[in-house]
Amino acid sequence: MKFSINKILLWLKSGNLREIKFRRNKINVITGDSGTGKTEILSIIDYCFFGSRADITDEIINENVTWYGINFNINDNVYTLGRRCIEKREVSKDYFFHADGYIPKMPAVNNDEKQIKKIIDKEFSITERTVFPYGGKNITLGSKISPRYFFMFNTLSGDTIDHSEIFFDKQNIDRYRDALMNIFDLAVGIETEENLLKKEKxxxxxxxxxxxxxxxxxxxxxxxxxxxxxxxxxxxxxxxxxxxxxxxxxxxxxxxxxxxxxxYKEESIEINLERINKLKTEKNKILRKIRNLKKFKLEIERYKKLEKNKLDSLKPVRILNESYKLLKIPELD
The missing domain is CATH 4.10.280 (MYOD Basic-Helix-Loop-Helix Domain, subunit B)
Known part of the structure; x- marks a missing residue:
């Protein structure tokens, strides 16, 4: 499968059509001073291919554009894909698509995202069986691979070129970072869809x-x-x-x-109410006896304590009685 972008199309509010052309089978280098919109070209490509984020700068670019578009090749087929501009920082759901690469003076809505994706998936040889063989924090195991992930192999931003450890765009986005590890072998031809299906199983x-x-x-x-x-x-x-x-x-x-x-058979138990009442009466008698005994026990303990106190108070008398004898005093005449 060969994929290449021929033109980026900007239908301006002035009624003019601006085209940025690329050469096929060549490395196209976009240069320019800072702030001239080099990075916006990648954002426009991403937006046209069903991007869910409004990353295109509103000033100068989006405020002057009514439709964005891409004219591209997949193998020997030429397509034109257009998408209405971003309004109030909300991405548009309006698409223009032509399977012969026709570029109109001003696009009109003629298709929806779901149908366009089916056509592009088919050209990319992506079927329902083309799924991620491994999961991740941001990618579910067995979920379908999107053609958008393969664009990481088509472009290199200035930041990526200058970086010493990152070699692919969008590695600051978690799901693209997870996707790269899954689709690299498929993109370079090491892996096949059949093997992906086997790995999934x-x-x-x-x-x-x-x-x-x-x-x-x-x-x-x-x-x-x-x-x-x-x-x-x-x-x-x-x-x-x-x-x-x-x-x-x-x-x-x-x-x-x-x-x-x-x-095992449970024995039947006869209920004798008279016997039960008699037992209850006996139980109450026993409870009364227990209460009386407890009360008697408390009284005995109080009595013992009282007797002990009395006994202690008589100790001095006993000591005097043991130590001294009574002296008899003679009577005086």
Whole structure:
């Protein structure tokens, strides 16, 4: 596939048509003083090819233009693609397209973006199967490749030429940076659409395999917990003599548990209201006794404390009684 731009077209508000011509199969160098609009040429190309950003300078250029256009070749076919100018910093949805390269005096809307993209995609040999084999932060794995990404191999801005580490335009835009790593081999012919399709299927299979491995890990953990529960349940069953002590095989244990659960019948319980009321009465009596005993216990503790205080107050008398004898004083006549 060979792609080249023949002309950039500017339909001015004055009614004139300005053309910037390029030579095919040559390196076209655009020179000029700073501020003369060299960078705008790349912005116009991007805008005509369905750009979603209004990057064209409004002063001098956009304010004097009604339509932007490109006359270009894909292989042996010549096309003319025009797009209405930017208004109020909003990109236009109006397009002019001619499959024979016809350049009108003033374009008129004759097609829509979706239909034009189908034609250009076909010329670029891009089908629904031409997708990104790898994903990224800004590109979804398996999403369709746009022809716009291949323009990175057609132009070099002055900033890119001066840069010592960046060799392609638009590497300041995340999605273009991610796209370059995906389409480079395809652009230079190392990769084919068939291989891209195989890689996409391989990536899908890898993702499925990863997902199944995660599920298998979860299942293994659940099986481990289940087996532990079986062991715990078997211990309790053995305590109640429901199963034999030498039964340890999980499958046989499950079978035995099924037998026990299927043959178990819940005994019917007769409700005797008279008996229940009698038990409630006895319960209330016991509760009253407990309250009385607690009260009695508190009184005993208070009594003991009081007696202790009295006993402590009599200690001096006891000491005097033990240390001294009463003296008898004779009576006086």
């Amino acid at each position: 391989l990536n899908v299979l890898k993702a499925d395999l990863k997902q199944w491995r995660r599920k298998l890990t979860l299942i293994d953990k659940e099986v481990e917990v289940f087996n532990k529960n079986i062991v715990d349940l078997s211990k309790k069953a053995k305590e109640f003599n429901l199963i034999d002590y030498d039964l340890t095989d999980p499958a046989k244990l499950m079978k035995r548990f099924d037998e026990i659960s299927s043959t």
